[in-house]
Amino acid sequence: MLRRTVPTAALLFALFTAPVGLADEIVIGASLPLSGALASFGAFQRWGYERAVAEANSAGGIAIGGKRLPVRIVIRDDKTDANVSAGNVETLISREKAVALLGSCTPALVNAGALVAERHRVPMVTGCDPRRAFTGVRQWKYVWDLFFDEADLAEAPFKAITEAGVATNKRVAILHDNGPDGQVVGGQLWPELAKKYGWEVVVSASFPVDNSQFTSIIADAKSNGADILLVDAITPQAVSIRKQIATAGYRPKVLVIEKGAEPAQFGTALGALADGVLVGGYWDPSSPYPGAKELMAAYERETRQPGSQHIADSYVAAKVLLAAIAAAGSLGAEPIDSAIGKTDATLVVGPVRFDAQHFARLPIVSVQWQKGKTVVVWPAAAAGGKLLFPVP
Amino acid sequence: MAATFTEHGRATTRRGLLLTAGGLVVALAACAAAPLYFGDYETQILFRFLVGLVLAEAWNLMAGYTGLVSLGTSSAVGLGGYVLIGLLNHSALPLGLVLVVAAVAGAVLAATAAPGLMRLRGLYFTVGTLALAEALRLVMINAERFGGASGLFLDREPPVQSELLWIATGLLAATWLVLLLADGSRLSVLLRAVRDDEDVAAQLGVRSYRVKLAVFAAASALMAAAGGVQALKLGAIEPYGMFGLRWSIDALSMVIIGGLGQRAGPVVGAAVVVISAELLADYPEAHLALTGVLLIVMMRFAPRGLVGLGADIWARRRLMRGVAS
Amino acid sequence: MEAIASSLASGFLLGGIFALTALGLSLVLGVLRLVNLAHGDLLVIGAYAGYFLLTVTGIDPLLGLPLIALALALLAAPLYHFLIRPLMGRGVEAPMMTMFGVSIVLQNLFVVGFSANTRSIETGYSTSSLTVGPATVGWIYVIGFAISVATVVAAHLVVTRTSFGRDLRACAHDSVAAAVIGVNVGRVRMLTFAAGAACTAAGGTLMGLAFSFTPSSGAGFLLNSFAVVVLGGLGSILGTLVAGITIGVLQSLGGVLLGDGYRDLVALVVFLAALIIRPQGLMSMRR
Amino acid sequence: MTGGPLLEVRGLGKRFGGLVAVEDLTFAVSEGSVTGVIGPNGAGKSTLIGLLGGALQPTGGTIALAGQDITELPAPERARLGIGRTYQIPRPFLDMTVDENLEVAQTASRLRLHRVAARARRGEILEGCGLGESRNWPARRLPLLRRKRLEVARALALEPQLLLLDEVGAGLVDGEVTELVDLIRAIALRKTTILIVEHVLRIVRECCTRLVVLNLGRKLADGRPAEILASDEVAAVYLGTAHRPATGSYPAPAAGAAPESPPDNPPVVAGAALACLVGGAGDRVGEGLPLLRLDRVSASYGQVPALREISLSVAPGEVVAVLGANGAGKTSLADVISGSLASRSGIIELAGTRITGLRADQIAALGIAHCMEGRRIFADLSVEQNLLIAARRAAPAASSMRLEAIYALFPVLAERRAAPGTSLSGGQQQMLAISRALMARPRLVIFDEISLGLAPIVIDRLYEALAGLRRAGLTMLIVEQDVDRALEIADRAYVLEHGTVALEGDAHAIRGDARLRHLYIGMAD
Structure with missing residues (x-):
């Protein structure tokens, strides 16, 4: 038995140990949710990462030790499972010999992979992990994150509504999922902000991320006469919630749906029902930063699908990483890591600079769905239209 | 390993049993020594294989030996993971003891659920375990005390790769010890009697509830310990991953692909599942579909699993040779 | 008060829709002894079918419901013939794992074919509300409830009153004896599987109208359907209806009392309790 | 020989x-x-038996074993106290060897024997039960008779104080019964208390020191066997009067004892009334051509051969009996003809049309009805639905006519037409199974072991019905354990042994053939 097993096992191992990154290319790796609940995010990120790499390669690659090397990105699917995400990052490091990594999406998946990268001392740049969810894990040494700060996101609708000077009864209902960021925004920040802005919280409820029915909370909010409804949920739930608000005959004057209302599919799925919904965003093709319009245009041209802000942070994360490798001029982890830390550039999402906690904060704008399109309505400086009030 | 067992999973002779035990010790030693001759990558794959194998062996202990087909592996895995991280963060207990506590927690979970679940037979039991696992996941998602949907982080650095591998090897050793007991001791006839016909067994004085409970508890303990080892490696856990249906499906598909009730089934199945998942992950566009197709084809053409298929081919070849000579 | 009434009414009506979504699973479980782990994905197919029927041809999904059901039945028949039939009589695990494989393949096909985007079927009635007394419920719930109850009752009548139903019950109880007295067991099983898929697809369209869906929504649908089937008693049709409504109401009660986060949990706990107290299901005495 | 009460049952319900x-x-x-x-x-x-063994919980009353109240004890605990039971239909652990089957009982029992002693004891029990040679066989390979012995052996491995035997004699031929009686006596000699539930009165008469008669759940009589069996009252409810004591298996009913409440008073149904149940009127045309013909048909269950090159024919209107000891292949033959067991080689023809390889339902549609062993009534269907389901492709008028004929044949079915099929008693279920086979208006009916496990009076009733069908011209293939019953009605007979035809010929000739008896007795292991 053993006589047969050992050679077979050896052969199997040899099979998938074969090609390792020789020094004639730069290998970077990424584990992304290409299937499962978050597959739509993964698709955007993949495009962003690959575009940045393609740009680097078409520019002739990156010079390392005086020799220009092409960049190869290896992407593995984590099936929206943190265990797989961690396993993928391990493989990328140990088998592909990836010199640096790009992150997955949502705190659970990003953090699982990031912890592996940190342990193996391989630099990683990621987006898609809000400030508190990222910095709360540990003091990072090799992992860098560029995304929004929950505090900014939470306050944006308050500011937008206040500055627009619209009249509401200042009664607010809060519905949020209990994911890490939902918990922070809906569970902590919104109640605090409501107090600060003098609004009265009449309903505050949380639900599991993959919950599908919200009739009780919505009925509660309706019967409490809340004019303002603040929701934090991912897209499938956001769509369900919007429909259930309508079927309950509830008509809040202000409707904010963070996270879920952002991608174009929200509008596609809901049609006219999306109109009036406010959502915070860290990027919009109309942002006054270099290449914003072109990036979105390129996405829509190549995929024939509506885009999302996730193409921007992933594109920028890859850009930052590639620039750092170039700046380091080396494939060593330490030089790349310190070069990432020195990043100071204005890219397609705005100025990117990492703080001591390895976080680069992206500014937030408030956008509103109007006639099937998103329009920036706050801050005034960036606004492309007026706040639609009340929600039709 | 398979050679010394009859098809019914029982060592035929004491000598056979000793040989088997010897073979298993050699295999364990080989695993423990792996970091010496394998690189990081192979060691990682071996670790995944070991954790998967422990789950598969434990699942096989339930389904193959006592007929308890469970879709609730994830409940024990998740519990073990949470207990391990919680204890490491909030107590000064040494790691070894923490793993034991995690295993005990798994057994306690089984013992708590048993009065209800064990009343169910066949399909009902399967569906009941699935419901239990989902209920536990939902509780953990909502339980802010245990980190809610965000989960828990390990405060300290996890052990290095080679240490993790040794821990997993130790766990596999414990698993095989349990299985040797189930195979070789007088207990084994009781197990098989309960699997064959529970009512008749009861009429012969077999306290089938206790027998099933013992198996359920032992399997859950092993699964919980495996969950603990997995959590130790991750350093960060959250309910969707730790209590995910994937664990249940993995354990089940490993055993089915390898061969249900076949002694070598879990080993072969775990190897095939872990290696194919790893190979296919390089083709993110196709790997899921391929996994599905592989499963369908396996079910269709190798109903007794790969081990059964191999045995059939082997038997046919011997027959052919016999005819020829 | 108003909130509670609305919530319970919605739960009641939704429960009726749950019964339809679970009907196919129940039939297939009862007659083929098959745990259809791809059931949730068949529901998602139904939702996609409704979505594309509306967006591509403009046909209202409710009017197109018979068409969707028929299409799914035609899709399911070869699925049974090539994948399940060869495995009949080999225990529950092999067909169960096969359907799990089918589930994986289907999810992958959804992502490749339709992208991972969240979808929802958008019609006027899917978002308008109806107020009766203190309760406000969505029109779609009312319509869905009516369709579901009608379908479930029709299925019940077919099974109890027609000769096909007789054949079906005979096959479910003893397929060998049924074959010997002249029942074409293979045909009955295929028709049952196809009819189950048809009901499932119709249920899926209703879910798509009432909620949103993605390629991976199947798992959640499956668990919900399981709860209904087990509570109602494996293979019992009217039991499915009673169990669906029970679960719908209990979920709403859970939502009202503990918050919507505990909705599914309440249902699962009740389902576990029911499973343990009455493993045969609520309605097992008579069909 | 007897001591104080070991088992006391009070007010049990x-x-x-x-x-x-x-x-x-x-x-x-x-x-x-x-x-x-x-x-x-x-x-x-x-x-x-179920109540005493603990498989069922009583709804009233108490059970005491050696003075200890065991009413509430679950089955395993009772087994450990020394109550061993057998099952009417043997339930060995199929995937274990015979020896291991006994080991289960030993391992769980209250006596902790040493490995070596336990092994020796198992050998002793197996030898005593005539299973010495099959000790290391998988139980799956055992034919029915040996499975029955395994039931007893396994219960003995518990070293029981009280042994409950449930119909161990059912389906055995004479020689086998003799062996069984010897076995029971040997067990009794070892001071084991025995309770036997039995239909085969010979066993009861030759083994028992006392008899309890039950009727409709109540105790009817209790006393010494000779007295009980001579009692008119017992004879009336139990034995009926119609059947002759042909083999000595049944005692002569007390002279002049008329049944007080006959279970189903058999009305005489004219052959003409049954004509609508008999298909294949045209089958008579080609005289000389067999309706059913098997040519060297073989079949197997997995690797185990069941039939080896069997050839057989049935002419239109003929009644053919298939006899043989347990495990000779009778049921396999029935299954192969109806298509529920696939043949491996050979040809089966119905009226010249080849039906080999057709599906069971296709064969049924061609006119072969199979009344399967074990009745196989559909629990979810009512009595009438159980009947109607078999009347396939029949016009409503035709089916209702057939129903009427059936109800005339078995009036009790008409009374219970709306009841669920499995709520009937065993005898009524058998009537339903026979009727269901007839509803298809078949050209040929295969009756498989319709008398198994039924009281003599019910068997009489069934065979009367068969006689009526015979007069109506129905072609029948009767697979039967009870040689006399079958030969009484049959024109010709085949006797099977080890899956082949050992003897065939005219029913009369077969009945008188010395080889028949030899075959049976020789078969008993």
């Missing part, structure tokens, strides 16, 4: 829903005795 299976039953079994429990089908005998 068991209801299943509304159905009373056992009611207010009181009796005692003294230590070392062999007590027989007899009674017609549905009297509650098997329920009593």
Whole structure:
């Protein structure tokens, strides 16, 4: 038995140990949710990462030790499972010999992979992990994150509504999922902000991320006469919630749906029902930063699908990483890591600079769905239209 | 390993049993020594294989030996993971003891659920375990005390790769010890009697509830310990991953692909599942579909699993040779 | 008060829709002894079918419901013939794992074919509300409830009153004896599987109208359907209806009392309790 | 020989829903005795075994073993106290060897034997039960008779104080019964108290020191076997009067004893009334051409051959009996003809049309009806639905005509037409199974073991019906354990042995053939 097993096992191992990154290319790796609940995010990120790499390669690659090397990105699917995400990052490091990594999406998946990268001392740049969810894990040494700060996101609708000077009864209902960021925004920040802005919280409820029915909370909010409804949920739930608000005959004057209302599919799925919904965003093709319009245009041209802000942070994360490798001029982890830390550039999402906690904060704008399109309505400086009030 | 067992999973002779035990010790030693001759990558794959194998062996202990087909592996895995991280963060207990506590927690979970679940037979039991696992996941998602949907982080650095591998090897050793007991001791006839016909067994004085409970508890303990080892490696856990249906499906598909009730089934199945998942992950566009197709084809053409298929081919070849000579 | 009434009414009506979504699973479980782990994905197919029927041809999904059901039945028949039939009589695990494989393949096909985007079927009635007394419920719930109850009752009548139903019950109880007295067991099983898929697809369209869906929504649908089937008693049709409504109401009660986060949990706990107290299901005495 | 009471049953009752299976039953079994429990089908005998063994929980009354109240004890605990039971239909652990089957009982039992001693003891028991050679066989390979012995051996491995034997004699031929009687006596000699539930009166008469008669769940009589069996009252409810004591298996009914309440008073149904149930009127045309012909047909279950090159024919209107000991291949033959078991080689023809390889339902559609062993009534269908389902492709008028004929043949089915099929008693279920086969208006009916496990009076009733069908011209293939019953009605007979035809010929000739008896007795291992 053993006589047969050992050679077979050896052969199997040899099979998938074969090609390792020789020094004639730069290998970077990424584990992304290409299937499962978050597959739509993964698709955007993949495009962003690959575009940045393609740009680097078409520019002739990156010079390392005086020799220009092409960049190869290896992407593995984590099936929206943190265990797989961690396993993928391990493989990328140990088998592909990836010199640096790009992150997955949502705190659970990003953090699982990031912890592996940190342990193996391989630099990683990621987006898609809000400030508190990222910095709360540990003091990072090799992992860098560029995304929004929950505090900014939470306050944006308050500011937008206040500055627009619209009249509401200042009664607010809060519905949020209990994911890490939902918990922070809906569970902590919104109640605090409501107090600060003098609004009265009449309903505050949380639900599991993959919950599908919200009739009780919505009925509660309706019967409490809340004019303002603040929701934090991912897209499938956001769509369900919007429909259930309508079927309950509830008509809040202000409707904010963070996270879920952002991608174009929200509008596609809901049609006219999306109109009036406010959502915070860290990027919009109309942002006054270099290449914003072109990036979105390129996405829509190549995929024939509506885009999302996730193409921007992933594109920028890859850009930052590639620039750092170039700046380091080396494939060593330490030089790349310190070069990432020195990043100071204005890219397609705005100025990117990492703080001591390895976080680069992206500014937030408030956008509103109007006639099937998103329009920036706050801050005034960036606004492309007026706040639609009340929600039709 | 398979050679010394009859098809019914029982060592035929004491000598056979000793040989088997010897073979298993050699295999364990080989695993423990792996970091010496394998690189990081192979060691990682071996670790995944070991954790998967422990789950598969434990699942096989339930389904193959006592007929308890469970879709609730994830409940024990998740519990073990949470207990391990919680204890490491909030107590000064040494790691070894923490793993034991995690295993005990798994057994306690089984013992708590048993009065209800064990009343169910066949399909009902399967569906009941699935419901239990989902209920536990939902509780953990909502339980802010245990980190809610965000989960828990390990405060300290996890052990290095080679240490993790040794821990997993130790766990596999414990698993095989349990299985040797189930195979070789007088207990084994009781197990098989309960699997064959529970009512008749009861009429012969077999306290089938206790027998099933013992198996359920032992399997859950092993699964919980495996969950603990997995959590130790991750350093960060959250309910969707730790209590995910994937664990249940993995354990089940490993055993089915390898061969249900076949002694070598879990080993072969775990190897095939872990290696194919790893190979296919390089083709993110196709790997899921391929996994599905592989499963369908396996079910269709190798109903007794790969081990059964191999045995059939082997038997046919011997027959052919016999005819020829 | 108003909130509670609305919530319970919605739960009641939704429960009726749950019964339809679970009907196919129940039939297939009862007659083929098959745990259809791809059931949730068949529901998602139904939702996609409704979505594309509306967006591509403009046909209202409710009017197109018979068409969707028929299409799914035609899709399911070869699925049974090539994948399940060869495995009949080999225990529950092999067909169960096969359907799990089918589930994986289907999810992958959804992502490749339709992208991972969240979808929802958008019609006027899917978002308008109806107020009766203190309760406000969505029109779609009312319509869905009516369709579901009608379908479930029709299925019940077919099974109890027609000769096909007789054949079906005979096959479910003893397929060998049924074959010997002249029942074409293979045909009955295929028709049952196809009819189950048809009901499932119709249920899926209703879910798509009432909620949103993605390629991976199947798992959640499956668990919900399981709860209904087990509570109602494996293979019992009217039991499915009673169990669906029970679960719908209990979920709403859970939502009202503990918050919507505990909705599914309440249902699962009740389902576990029911499973343990009455493993045969609520309605097992008579069909 | 007998001591104080080992088992005391007081006021024992068991209801299943509304159905009373056992009611207010009181009796005692003294230590070392062999007590027989007899009674017609549905009297509650098997329920009593279940209640004593702990498989069923009583709804009233108490059970005490050696003075200890065991009413609430679950089955395993009772087994450990020394109550061993067998199952009417053997339930060995199929995937284990015979030896291991016994090991289960030993391992769980209260006596902790050393490995070596335990092994020796198992050998002893197996030898005593005539299973010495098959010790290391997988139980799956055992034919029915040996499985029955394994039931007894396994219960003995518990070293029971009280042994409950449930219909161990059912389906055995004479020689086998003799061996069984010897075995029971040998066990009794070892001071094991025995309770036997039995239909085969020879066993009861030759083994028991005491008899308890049950009827409709109640105790009807209790006393010494000779007295009980001579009692008119017992004879009336139990034995009926119609059947002759042909083999000595049944005692002569007391002269002039008329049944007080005959279960189903058999009306005489004219052959003409049954004509609508008999298909294949045209089959007579080609005289000389067989309706059914098997040419060197072989079949197997997995690797185990069941039939080897069997050739057989049945002419239109003929009644053919298929006889043979247990495990000779009778049921396999029936299954192969109806298509529920695939043949491996050979040709099967129905009226010249080849039906080999057709599906069971296709064969049924061609006119072969198969009344399967074990009745196989559909639990979810009512009596009438059970009947109608078999009348396939028949016009409504035709089906209702057939229903009427069936109801005339078995009036009790008409009374219970709306009841669920499995709520009937065993005898009524068998009537339903026979009727269901007829509803298809078949050209040929295969009756497989319709007398198994039924009271003699019910068997009489069934065979009367068969005689009526014979007069109406129905072609029948009767697979039967009970040689006399079958030969009484058959024109010709085949006797199977080890899956081949050992003997064939005219029923009369077969009956007188010395080889028949030899075959049977020779078969008994």
